[in-house]
Amino acid sequence: MLVGATALAVLGVTSVTTVACGTAPPPPDLDDLTTALDRARADSRLATDAAAASRGSAVDALTAIAAERSAHAEALSEEILRMTGHAAPTTSVTASATTSAAATSAPGPDPTADDVIGALRASADSATRAAAALTGYRAGLLGSIAAACTAAYTVALTPAAGVR
Amino acid sequence: MTSPAPATPTRPSGAADGALFDAIATEHATIYGYGIVSAHSKPEVNYLVSEAIAEHRTRREAAIVMLEEHGVDVPLPAAGYRLPMEVDTPTEAVNLAVTMEQDGATAWRAVVEQATDQTVRAFGVTALTESAVTAARWRSVRGDTAITVAFPGGTE
Numbered sequence: 385m386l387v388g389a390t391a392l393a394v395l396g397v398t399s400v401t402t403v404a405c406g407t408a409p410p411p412p413d414l415d416d417l418t419t420a421l422d423r424a425r426a427d428s429r430l431a432t433d434a435a436a437a438s439r440g441s442a443v444d445a446l447t448a449i450a451a452e453r454s455a456h457a458e459a460l461s462e463e464i465l466r467m468t469g470h471a472a473p474t475t476s477v478t479a480s481a482t483t484s485a486a487a488t489s490a491p492g493p494d495p496t497a498d499d500v501i502g503a504l505r506a507s508a509d510s511a512t513r514a515a516a517a518l519t520g521y522r523a524g525l526l527g528s529i530a531a532a533c534t535a536a537y538t539v540a541l542t543p544a545a546g547v548r
Numbered sequence: 549m550t551s552p553a554p555a556t557p558t559r560p561s562g563a564a565d566g567a568l569f570d571a572i573a574t575e576h577a578t579i580y581g582y583g584i585v586s587a588h589s590k591p592e593v594n595y596l597v598s599e600a601i602a603e604h605r606t607r608r609e610a611a612i613v614m615l616e617e618h619g620v621d622v623p624l625p626a627a628g629y630r631l632p633m634e635v636d637t638p639t640e641a642v643n644l645a646v647t648m649e650q651d652g653a654t655a656w657r658a659v660v661e662q663a664t665d666q667t668v669r670a671f672g673v674t675a676l677t678e679s680a681v682t683a684a685r686w687r688s689v690r691g692d693t694a695i696t697v698a699f700p701g702g703t704e
Contacts, residue, residue: 444693448694448696449696451698452696452697452698455698455699455704456698459699459704508677512673512674512677515660515669515670515673516666516669516670516673517666519663519664519669520661521661523660523661523663523669523673524657524658524660524661524701524702525699525702525704527656527657527660527672527673527676527677527701528653528657528676528680528698528699528700528701528702528704529699530673530676530677531653531673531676531677531679531680531681531700531701532680532696532697532698532699532700534677534680534681535677535680535681535683535684535695535696535700536696538681538684539681539684539685539688539695539696540684540695540696
């Protein structure tokens with residue numbers, strides 16, 4: 385009985401703190417995972433579009449990157465499902481507003497490998513920061529995603545980095 | 549019986565320090581292995597051998613300092629290592645390099661997951677990333693079609 389009451393009291397304090405501290409500095413894990421998911425989906429679309437507009441060996445590299453970023457999105461979705469008990473939205477509102485305008489719907493020029501390099505660099509930086517802030521499996525997952533994005537833009541899309 | 553045997557540091561029981569201990573031991577093995585890679589590589593890839601060895605030495609020294617700051621005895625290099633594969637040709641040397649970088653990525657991802665100290669975790673993320681990049685460079689040298697992997701150091 386006493387144990388139960390203590391646990392309830394602690395839970396109560398925790399939830400009050402969470403609700404009351406609207407400006408708590410450490411972002412919840414879910415924010416980091418959702419941001420990473422949005423970025424993975426957007427990068428995958430961007431790389432797919434860039435591959436369609438490219439020729440030669442860049443096509444294979446961009447297609448491989450699109451598949452890797454899609455795999456990242458899948459792993460992140462699974463982790464969000466584990467964490468929250470329900471699936472992440474198929475398309476995030478904020479992400480679709482910005483990325484589809486930039487990557488797919490915009491009537492501007494087709495995206496290039498350089499656009500993908502820029503997007504991957506930003507995603508790698510974001511995942512690196514998130515990995516350091518998270519713990520356990522989530523930190524490891526974000527760390528691998530940061531590593532994959534970095535290898536993709538520094539080596540796969542920059543062949544001179546691998547062979548001199 | 550009275551002469552003390554040289555103390556062989558044992559792996560710390562804590563998960564965080566244990567993972568860092570393992571990663572340092574992996575770096576010892578990798579630095580040894582790059583000696584074999586260097587001996588059998590073509591001269592054209594000397595730049596990559598040198599850069600990789602320098603990267604691993606720098607990383608190992610920094611990791612040793614971190615583990616010592618935790619009051620833990622660091623692992624010592626072994627007198628010799630059994631290679632995971634036979635290495636007699638330049639192609640086999642590249643294969644060993646790729647394997648070692650992949651093993652390094654696995655060891656550093658474990659550090660990232662187990663770390664309780666944010667400095668160690670951030671160091672692990674950098675090490676994981678560098679391992680993935682160097683692995684990709686070696687796969688590029690090998691002429692692989694797929695030179696990157698989706699989850700370096702992971703099993704997803």
